[in-house]
Structures are given as structure tokens and as C-alpha cells.
Amino acid sequence: MEAVLPVEVEIPSMRVFAESKLKQAEWAKQRYKELNLIDEKWLTALCHGQCYQQSMARTFNKKVRPRKFNPGDLVLRKVLHIAPDSKGKFAYKYDGPFIVKEIFDEGAIILNDMDENENALPVNTDALKKYYP
Template sequence: MEAVLPIEVEIPSMRILAEAELAKAKWAKQRYEQLNLIDEKRLKALCHGQCYQQRMARAFNTKVRHREFNPGDHVLRKVLHVAPDSRGKFSYKYDGPFIVKETFSGGAVILSDMDGTENALPVNADAIKKYYP
């Protein structure tokens, strides 16, 4: 007796159909129907995957807040690394204030200190928030 996978019972393979000793015409017809079902199942899975991606994108986009910074705005920059002499959970979460010098289309922002010295590296717009003095 030979072991049969559970999936082969639901969707018979060529081995299962050959063991059933069907007529060649009937076997070819069943095989053709199976191949058509595989295409349908593949399309159904593809459609399901696309619908899932759209649902996830919609759920994510509802939580995203659009932030727009203009040159001259006052902002605070998030402290992204912990300094060795930090005070743990009592350390400052934001650094600044800074002035927005230039903004780019991808969300990058060039900041300058309050005295006018410009920082060389751009900062992501997600890591800053507006400051109202």
C-alpha cells in the first residue's frame, strides 16, 4: 500500500489518476479540467493578495499625518540615539529648537541652529515636529 498526501485526495495528481486506470480520453479530459482549475485558483490567489495589500495600505494611510514644513519654521528634532551620560527615561526626547533652512520633495529637511549655523546633514521630516515659541 502506498501513502497518499491529503492534498492529492482533494486535487488528484497524475499518479492517482493513473492508478485509477481510467480510459485515456477520460484521463486527458480530467487532467485538462485540473489545469484550468489551477489557473483559476492562481488568479483567485492573486486577486486576494492584491485586495489584502490595498486593505493594508488603506489602514496604514489613515494613520499617517501629513506634515509640511516651510523655510523659516521653528522645529524640534527628535533625539535618535542615547548618549552615554543620559538620564534614562528622564532624558530629553527632542533637541532644539531649530529653523528650517530648506525642504526637499522626499521629506528631507535641512535645519539650522537659532544663531544661523547650518547643519550639513538633512533630517527626515518624520523625526521633527513644529515648535511654537
């Protein structure tokens, strides 16, 4: 038995035909069947991948608790950007407290600071947590 390069299997050569003892038409039919099987296997793998992603999303979403805020609630805002003069790992993780002024769909919230000065930019609810004094 002699080793055959993968390139030679994909490109029909006289040596491959001689070793397999197939006519060119039969070899082409077998090759076409194999290519159809590759598409079928690819679709099966794609389906399994999508099913896996859906099951992982369901598993994750079971443990997610929605955050509900009402106007007037006190919240802390996560510090997203670390200032150059911060204290490294000893810097504060949350800023505030703030008062919830207005709630929009899709989780956007407008905040006021404790002096009733309004912050212009809305904040996502993912970056907030309730503050209990």
C-alpha cells in the first residue's frame, strides 16, 4: 500500500485512477455523492450548533433576574472608565448614589444626582444597582 497525498485525491490523476481501478465516470459519480454527503454533514453540524446555542441561552436566561427600577429609587452607577489618578485596585467600583428620574424602554434610565442636577446622558440598567441607605 502506498501513501497518497490529499491533493492527489481531490485532483484526479492517472495514479489515483490506476490504484482505485475505477473508470473516470464511476469515479466522478462517487466523488459527486461524497460532495453531497459533505453538504448534508455540514447542515447537520450547523443544526447541532444552533441547538446548542439555544440551549445555552435558555440555561443562562433561567438564572437572570430582571432589574426593576422606579422613579425616585436610589441607585449606584458602575464606574466604567478608570481615571488616570485612580488608586488602582483600591478605586471605587460604583459612583453615587443617584436618583432615578425617568425610565425608558429597553433599559435606559435618566439619573439625577442628590442635588437634583440632571445627568444629560441615559445610563443602561446593566451598569446600575439599587442603593439601600
